Amino acid sequence: MITVEKIGGTSMSHFEDVIANIMLRDPKHVFGRVYVVSAYAGVTNQLLEHKKTGEQGVYATFAAGGDYSGALDALTGKLREINRGMVPIGLPLAVADGFIVQRMSVLKEYLDSMRHVLASGYLKRESVLLAGREMLAAVGESHSAFNSVEILKAKGIPSLLLDLSGFDDDEPLTIDERIHESFKGVDPARQVVVVTGYTKGVEGIMREFDRGYSEVTFSKVAVELKAGEAVIHKEFHLSSADPEIVGAGNTVVVGNTNYDVADQLADVGMEAIHPKAAKPMELAGIAIRLKNTFEPDHPGTLITKEYVGKEARIEVIAGTPKVTIVEIHDPSMVGTVGFDLGLMQIFQRHGISYILKATNANSITHVIWEKSVAPSFIEELENTYELVSVVPAAMVCVIGSNIAIPGVLARAANVLAENRINVNCVSQSLRQINMQFVIDRGAYRQAITALNRALCLEPIRAA
Numbered sequence: 001m002i003t004v005e006k007i008g009g010t011s012m013s014h015f016e017d018v019i020a021n022i023m024l025r026d027p028k029h030v031f032g033r034v035y036v037v038s039a040y041a042g043v044t045n046q047l048l049e050h051k052k053t054g055e056q057g058v059y060a061t062f063a064a065g066g067d068y069s070g071a072l073d074a075l076t077g078k079l080r081e082i083n084r085g086m087v088p089i090g091l092p093l094a095v096a097d098g099f100i101v102q103r104m105s106v107l108k109e110y111l112d113s114m115r116h117v118l119a120s121g122y123l124k125r126e127s128v129l130l131a132g133r134e135m136l137a138a139v140g141e142s143h144s145a146f147n148s149v150e151i152l153k154a155k156g157i158p159s160l161l162l163d164l165s166g167f168d169d170d171e172p173l174t175i176d177e178r179i180h181e182s183f184k185g186v187d188p189a190r191q192v193v194v195v196t197g198y199t200k201g202v203e204g205i206m207r208e209f210d211r212g213y214s215e216v217t218f219s220k221v222a223v224e225l226k227a228g229e230a231v232i233h234k235e236f237h238l239s240s241a242d243p244e245i246v247g248a249g250n251t252v253v254v255g256n257t258n259y260d261v262a263d264q265l266a267d268v269g270m271e272a273i274h275p276k277a278a279k280p281m282e283l284a285g286i287a288i289r290l291k292n293t294f295e296p297d298h299p300g301t302l303i304t305k306e307y308v309g310k311e312a313r314i315e316v317i318a319g320t321p322k323v324t325i326v327e328i329h330d331p332s333m334v335g336t337v338g339f340d341l342g343l344m345q346i347f348q349r350h351g352i353s354y355i356l357k358a359t360n361a362n363s364i365t366h367v368i369w370e371k372s373v374a375p376s377f378i379e380e381l382e383n384t385y386e387l388v389s390v391v392p393a394a395m396v397c398v399i400g401s402n403i404a405i406p407g408v409l410a411r412a413a414n415v416l417a418e419n420r421i422n423v424n425c426v427s428q429s430l431r432q433i434n435m436q437f438v439i440d441r442g443a444y445r446q447a448i449t450a451l452n453r454a455l456c457l458e459p460i461r462a463a
Helices: 015-023 043-047 058-063 068-085 093-120 125-154 175-182 205-225 259-267 275-284 339-349 375-384 408-418 441-455
Strands: 003-007 033-037 159-162 192-196 229-234 256-258 287-292 301-304 316-329 356-359 363-369 387-399 423-428 434-439
Touching (some): 003 015, 015 125, 033 205, 058 068, 058 093, 058 125, 068 125, 093 125, 125 205, 175 205, 205 229, 205 275, 259 275, 259 316, 316 441, 375 387, 387 441, 408 423, 408 434
Parallel strands (some): 003 033, 159 192, 229 287, 256 301
Antiparallel strands (some): 316 387, 356 363, 387 434
């Protein structure tokens, strides 16, 4: 049985633990495993822009017409520092430095050429910038994958690098075609195979999936190889709540769950796996296991299509403080067939999807990501409908594979009421996998802590 295993960036930055806890932990199970690796922690942020703060990386500097050359040189120095830090675990420094210096030098030439093309005005700016973004993103995974193979070889482990970045070829392959072609003749049973998390394709993996691209590569490789299991190694367990909010000793590791629950988590930004990466594996019947790199003896969380908990239990309390309520109030809504169609067309024109929707006779409330609230979007709504309310908010979700029993919604609402937390909106579908409560933003951490404490430690009893 082949397993395909994704190693996250924080884990890659502790590669000595990856070697000891994952790759070489079981001498009898070194081969038959394909590793899809992320860039080292923080490197993609420096190549593009910081995912959370928006701080400029090389790409953002290039797009803004700044000193991308200096930024690229500075980053090359930081990547070489990473290389030096891995010498004690076997990385041949001269070889590793030679690879990254050459790769960054060629990349700089490409960016210089793109700058001249942009100045000419003959090509669409967006197309040129996207190509630059793709090439920059690819460097991070090529660097970490190259180093991984060199370290394994230094330890006498037969290893193969599959660099899917296509940095030095002009083959007009789709992402799927590149993965298929690259694995022809590769036998994971005889060697450790390390694959870049970035895959070059004519459709552009970042155009399709942006920063979730490494998990998409992981998914496509797992499906291509018909993996017996797909494993994601991160620096944490999938737990009942965020340990940084509730405290490390106040969580329960989710042992088993299903793809439906994983989708609910992704919908509020708590991605066990990128939803567009999960779907092909779900359809192929491949189970996903989430493991903590630094606790190798723990079995982690197994995600399957069929799982439903034997006992009714809340599995995860999740949410986000970064949402906004957008409510439309219009008396003409009552009894008007298709009233919300026009509203959805406005959402579509502005490229906005919603997380929650609640309605009554003359109001429709949507909860959307705060970053989606553009002035032009709100202006069009205000020009179309009688009253538009825009309110910053937070959302907390009570999620589980088996919570469809009487009393669960009441119990969750009572916990919030007991903690003097007002519920502004609430939603639960017939499937009863996820209860969504929209609350004041300032109460977010208190709500997560209270719900986790009251709901996640004991089985739920029917009222």
